[in-house]
Amino acid sequence: MQEILMLEPIFVSRLWGGTRIKEHFGYEVQDSNIGECWAISAHKNGDCRIRNGLLKGNTLSSVYKEHRELFGNSEEPVFPLLTKIIDASDDLSIQVHPDDEFAREVENDLGKTECWYIIDCTDDARIVYGHNAATREELNQMLDDGEWDSLMNSIPIKPGDFFYVPAGTVHAICKGTLILETQQSSDTTYRIYDYDRVDDKGSKRQLHFDKAKSVISVDKAAKNPEPTTYEEENCVRTVYVSSEFFTVEKWTTDGPVRMGSTNYKLFSVLDGKGTVNGSEISKGDHFILTSAASSIVLDGNLELIVSFV
Structure with missing residues (x-):
């Protein structure tokens, strides 16, 4: 697969x-x-x-x-x-x-x-x-x-x-x-x-x-959730929102990053270049890491927006 x-x-x-x-x-x-x-x-x-x-x-x-x-x-x-x-x-x-x-x-x-x-x-x-x-x-x-x-x-x-x-x-x-x-x-x-x-x-x-x-909603004002930032090995991960429709995060990597993956995820490379599971990626690339991948292996200096259900 x-x-x-x-x-x-x-x-x-x-x-x-x-x-x-x-x-x-x-x-x-x-x-x-x-x-x-x-x-x-x-x-x-x-x-x-x-x-x-x-x-x-x-x-x-x-x-x-x-x-x-x-x-x-x-x-x-x-x-x-x-x-x-x-x-x-x-x-x-x-x-x-x-x-x-x-x-x-x-x-x-x-x-x-x-x-x-x-x-x-x-x-x-x-x-x-x-x-x-x-x-x-x-x-x-x-x-x-x-x-x-x-x-x-x-x-x-x-x-x-x-x-x-x-x-x-x-x-x-x-x-x-x-x-x-x-x-x-x-x-x-x-x-x-x-x-x-x-x-x-x-x-x-x-x-x-x-x-x-x-x-148009009247009874509830537009309100942003507060982001949460996690500093992990070679990766700063900011969770912006996690709702019934999607979760959206920003990942900033500096060197090799490995983490498990249980479901498919959407990636957009905002800046930098490197690799994901051995494939080269760079600024402007957009890809889906499918459920066939049991882990995510990123390497390089990268700024990514990641989303998933």
Whole structure:
């Protein structure tokens, strides 16, 4: 059985995209307006292919369907996680995502709880994270009146920050920000406000006001869990979040690291180079260590984001 699945990223042009993804990671991409890199994905809207081993050329969705033994014999009907890198050279729309129940009923998709690791950003970068309405009535009135500045909770950010964004949380990634996003495998987004922008054909993007009003949380404010850091031999491991949807950690290694592994894990190399179970890896690589591996052996100076169910 194949221990390591190296993924071929998929690059997506966006109205608010730029060149930072290819410049930061050295990807060979011609488009100058890349907004998203779907780095580890089995979603129908961006299904990555395997680029190594016996399964080379297969899509991740087909490997997940046909080789569940590589994924701990998971009973989830679709591969549950999706890793993206996002370059916001302009503000993304103010938006919200539905939970599983709403998304399955209305969109035939998973809900979308996500989280962000800030890879890099400008000194004045900010994000929208939650809102300031006390009741649903106040929320709906402020939405109807377009009181965006007073409604939205805008906060400054810096490289290395982490934000957990549960379904129902109003949010927006703003200009000058490069992030790694870990999320449920969903592509359902409800736009609330898009700054009246138009695309290259002069058309405004679709908004989803009614659906957004149905799923925005009012009774619980956006709140980040406190990270926990563990210093282990040649590895500093920071656990950012551990929820019913995913666990996300950052590993910084300095020399050989060996640990047991009981289930598959998703890895994104943010910096450095080295090896994993004997295979070479470097900045910009994304891979899955499958359940065929009983241990993880890392060597080198590496900075990785690791996620798993």
